[in-house]
Amino acid sequence: MTEFLESVRLNPALQYALIAGIIACVPFGVVGSFLVVRRIGYIAAAIAHSILGGIGAAIYFSRSYEAMAWFTPLLGATLAALLSALLIGFVSLRFREREDTLIGAIWATGMAAGLLFLHKAPGTGVSLESFLFGDILLTSRSDVWVTAIASALILLVVVLFYPRLIAVCFDPEFSDLRGVSSTRYYLLLLVLTAIAMVLLVRLAGIVLSLALLILPAATAARVFQRMTPIILGASFLSFAYLLVCFPLSYHQDLPTGPVIVVAASLVYGLTLLVTRRRGA
Amino acid sequence: MMEALLAVEGVSFAYGRERVLREVSFSVNEQESFCLIGPNGGGKSTLLKLLLGMLKPSDGTISVLGKSPLKARREIGYVPQFMHYDPHFPVTVADVVLLGALEKSHFHPFPRWSRELRERAQHSLRQVDLAGCERLPFRELSGGQRQRVLIARALMTQPRILLLDEPTANVDLAVETQLMDTLTSLQEQMTVIMVTHDMGLVPQIGSRALCVNRRAHWHELPLAPEMIQDIYSGGQRIEHNEATLHSQGDHSACSHD
Numbered sequence: 001m002t003e004f005l006e007s008v009r010l011n012p013a014l015q016y017a018l019i020a021g022i023i024a025c026v027p028f029g030v031v032g033s034f035l036v037v038r039r040i041g042y043i044a045a046a047i048a049h050s051i052l053g054g055i056g057a058a059i060y061f062s063r064s065y066e067a068m069a070w071f072t073p074l075l076g077a078t079l080a081a082l083l084s085a086l087l088i089g090f091v092s093l094r095f096r097e098r099e100d101t102l103i104g105a106i107w108a109t110g111m112a113a114g115l116l117f118l119h120k121a122p123g124t125g126v127s128l129e130s131f132l133f134g135d136i137l138l139t140s141r142s143d144v145w146v147t148a149i150a151s152a153l154i155l156l157v158v159v160l161f162y163p164r165l166i167a168v169c170f171d172p173e174f175s176d177l178r179g180v181s182s183t184r185y186y187l188l189l190l191v192l193t194a195i196a197m198v199l200l201v202r203l204a205g206i207v208l209s210l211a212l213l214i215l216p217a218a219t220a221a222r223v224f225q226r227m228t229p230i231i232l233g234a235s236f237l238s239f240a241y242l243l244v245c246f247p248l249s250y251h252q253d254l255p256t257g258p259v260i261v262v263a264a265s266l267v268y269g270l271t272l273l274v275t276r277r278r279g280a
Numbered sequence: 281m282m283e284a285l286l287a288v289e290g291v292s293f294a295y296g297r298e299r300v301l302r303e304v305s306f307s308v309n310e311q312e313s314f315c316l317i318g319p320n321g322g323g324k325s326t327l328l329k330l331l332l333g334m335l336k337p338s339d340g341t342i343s344v345l346g347k348s349p350l351k352a353r354r355e356i357g358y359v360p361q362f363m364h365y366d367p368h369f370p371v372t373v374a375d376v377v378l379l380g381a382l383e384k385s386h387f388h389p390f391p392r393w394s395r396e397l398r399e400r401a402q403h404s405l406r407q408v409d410l411a412g413c414e415r416l417p418f419r420e421l422s423g424g425q426r427q428r429v430l431i432a433r434a435l436m437t438q439p440r441i442l443l444l445d446e447p448t449a450n451v452d453l454a455v456e457t458q459l460m461d462t463l464t465s466l467q468e469q470m471t472v473i474m475v476t477h478d479m480g481l482v483p484q485i486g487s488r489a490l491c492v493n494r495r496a497h498w499h500e501l502p503l504a505p506e507m508i509q510d511i512y513s514g515g516q517r518i519e520h521n522e523a524t525l526h527s528q529g530d531h532s533a534c535s536h537d
Binding site: 160163164166169170171173177178180226227230 | 332334353358360364365366369370371372375376378379380382383384387393417419420433
């Protein structure tokens with residue numbers, strides 16, 4: 001442990017990754033919990049995969065055209081995530097029977113477009129692996145800021161609209177009757193999901209992002225009976241996994257993301273065994 | 281002059297080319313409760329959605345409490361059908377009831393509802409005989425208890441009309457009796473309109489029933505004795521049987537095309 005702390009002290013990237021991770025625990029807990037209780041984790045997965053398309057486009061255009069230097073990977077990722085979230089939301093509300101097709105299409109097309117853009121992007125090759133699995137050693141000071149601002153935004157929105165979000169997840173028809181548009185708040189939830197996925201993909205990569213969002217929330221949803229404790233439980237679990245697995249992975253020379261996912265899966269599996277209750 | 285509680289005038293409605301309701305007209309006075317009956321696909325749910333302002337009639341006018349259905353919504357308590365909400369959602373009884381106070385113009389940011397609303401929620405729960413159940417998880421309740429919680433939620437806006445869509449569809453006979461007791465006592469305070477398939481329950485709500493099958497027609501209650509015998513023989517509930525229902529009484533205007 002002392003060895004780990006010493007490395008953190010000497011390595012700014014580790015510091016940034018740890019700080020960004022700690023900040024993001026609560027918004028991830030919030031978004032993950034809504035995804036679990038509304039059972040739309042697969043939408044978040046499609047959003048995560050579409051992000052590669054956005055990153056690829058940003059790298060390609062900013063390197064190919066000087067006038068487009070402003071098109072950063074973060075901007076590309078955010079645009080791709082928001083676009084796919086709104087598209088899936090719109091289709092799932094209007095044409096429910098086509099939802100799974102669209103999700104599959106966005107999932108694969110996002111990856112394909114990203115691979116094509118990256119293949120054709122001028123300049124030195126880009127490490128695809130760091131996008132897919134994340135590389136915390138690439139975390140920078142700006143990542144901490146982006147994480148802090150986006151986390152604050154997610155929390156602010158959820159605090160302001162909390163009962164409405166609960167209402168539209170529980171009984172959309174009744175919400176509409178009370179003048180609270182279920183369409184609008186469902187799309188808002190997907191937009192928050194998109195923002196969380198952009199952060200998570202930056203920190204943990206595309207492949208592992210969904211598990212990191214869903215597993216702590218799914219575990220908490222087995223234990224608690226209300227949204228607020230589920231959210232707090234999910235946030236606490238994310239925090240605990242980070243605090244335990246980060247030093248462990250460093251010590252054993254293992255990649256952090258997969259260590260956290262395996263730990264979170266084990267805890268979820270144990271919780272399933274212990275709490276044999278219906279629901280969640 | 282006393283304003284009619286509900287006034288439906290020549291209302292037609294079609295989903296695309298399929299006409300579901302044809303020139304439906306009826307009116308209801310204040311404090312008059314009744315059941316909405318009729319075969320599946322006859323347009324009961326559509327009529328309900330029209331009364332709630334969720335759909336707009338392609339022809340005709342609907343006035344609820346002298347207003348358009350959209351404007352009258354706040355004064356209508358609505359209890360949805362079993363399949364319309366997520367029964368496994370992690371909320372407590374109090375959470376669900378308080379959601380009935382949700383309004384477009386009012387924000388209730390996390391974490392607390394006002395004291396007044398919490399007291400009103402307790403009052404609503406007392407009205408459905410669930411006092412003291414505030415903290416129970418909604419997903420662990422029985423079907424009948426869930427229905428009562430949803431009735432309590434509908435009572436949060438202190439409505440003048442309570443609309444229930446098949447409230448007994450998912451509960452057993454004993455629970456059904458309790459639920460009907462609750463509704464009978466609520467009838468004294470407001471107009472109760474209940475959509476049901478269960479002919480045995482019809483006589484317990486109001487003095488006439490509205491039969492909807494593309495057109496709408498009133499049936500005076502009680503239904504003929506042979507009909508009631510049919511219903512109670514063997515103590516079993518029977519599904520609405522169009523032929524049985526229309527074999528008695530005056531149904532010259534009740535067209536089932």
